[in-house]
Amino acid sequence: MGEKGSTQTLIGGSEADKPRLKALGVGVYDPGFARPLAAMMHRQLLRFRYARSRLVNAILFPLVWLIFFGLGWSAAFNMAGGLARRLFGGLEYLEFLAPGIVAMSVFTGGFGSGLGVIWDREFGYLKEVLVSPAPRPALILGRILGDSLVALFQGFVMALLVSLVAGFPGPVGFVLELIAAYMAALASSSLGTLIALKMRSPEGFHMVVNLIMMPMLFISGAFYPVTPLPSWLKALAYINPLYYAVDLSRGLVYGVHNTPLLLDAIGLAAVTAASLALVVKEFSRIYIA
């Protein structure tokens, strides 16, 4: 720190001074893109390690659906016999539900990422990040990648639990299911973050997220097929990343799907890319006022 005084006249605004300054390396660093991205990603993983309640919560929520919703309806549909089987593409209801539950747990976990942004603003950490020279896209992408990795881990645990109830889909199906779920998590992390950037309070965030997430869950095809739905609802399903993720993983695991699998993959990639682009654009506004 002692070199300050001797080099101060070199720290100048003129173009000629800048190369000399760099050569001296007096505490002027270039963060680049990858390091801040990795740092923010690492931070989300560290935070997860320190907050176990989130893990418990993320597993309990879908598990409650699987048990109280899945087992209940499964029993009811068994009464309907063959008719119900036809509705679910020849699958047992629990089998039909299983890929959806995995995608859902990852998807809802991703939305929680937005809540982290709200708390970061509340506790001021957002400012610490915004005043850094790191590129804003690197910061927000790192964060979303980290959060979706956490969500993926939750999905992994969930997929194991679901396998116990609905049967193991085989290693390939298991992995493919998780990849589809990860794409959905990227999309939901982006959407959650986007909402968080527009919201001021945690309460407002919860309200909007529930308002958006619940319909997305229900018209995702996770709980019931979207085929018999009125066309305006079906149209909504086609901009729903979770719909593509569920259809894709159900197709990959059981060979039962509504849309061609390639279209599912493209649709999922497109919706995910669009949400990522939106959130990067929103976060990259230079000034906070």
Next chain:
Amino acid sequence: MSSANEYAIVALGLRKRFGELEAVRGVSFKVRYGEVYGFLGPNGAGKSTTVGMLITLIKPTGGEAFVAGYSVVREPVEVRRRIGVVFQDPTVDRDLTAIHNMLLHARIHGVPSRIAEERAWELLEMVGLEEHAYRPLRDYSGGMIRRFEIARSLLTNPRVVFMDEPTIGLDPHARTGVWDVIRELKRRGVTVFLTTHYMDEADKLCDRLAIIDHGRIIAEGTPSQLKSKVAGDTLYVRVEDGGVARLKRLLARYGEVKDAGNGLLVLVANDAPRLLPEIISEAQREGVRILETRYTRPSLDDVFLLLTGRRLRDEGGDWRFWGRRVARRLL
């Protein structure tokens, strides 16, 4: 802009308007490298908004500023590479440990990891927190968090450090701790720009300071220059009722005397420490029994009173508070 190269900070007519409210109304000043420069003013005077503009988070609606030689408007990233910031409210990840917070900061700012680790420990030691490095920051007290944040702001070896109200909300002990750290920075030649509404803080820490009120700089100089604007020291002498008239005559030789009642006389004059013994011995010679004496030197508060007709400590619930809330919400 030749002067932009010689100074750590140059502000030229900075302005910021939030809707109807103009929080900063044309502020100009220069801060030399190595200087501790203060913004002293009441809540809502525009201090935080000015800092916000200098650290490139708030877009000025008028004027221009250069930090470490770079334009805050045209080269914000170059400015950010050269500054350290301690915000008014904590900006740490409370769930992570001090050392994790440090190393994250280093990586986000591009400090190479071998340098970062070494410097992180050195700085934690400087602020006396090395023993608490592995504790999550939610276990830290307000003063510890503030010291941690000062240490963190130095990790990049910045040219200029901004501190917005570094001791607000801290108890006296913690405040002293923060002051010690700021003095240490001064010793190491770091340029510090700090805002405060505590006059004693500005007086003790700043080489030069600007007094800011309603978004404008109303006076600037060294603390002693500013205090010399106030006529002199204030002496208080209390005597037995019978002696009031005689003492009044005696004191009138030195300056204007006011009778504050209950035998208390108030005199404004220069050099109270020399004057007081003289007054006491004069009074004894005249047979007046003095019960109590004291004097106060002019404070920056007196300067503020002289310039604005208000005390710094007065914090009325007027429109300025709205401005403060706006600035705090943004920063």
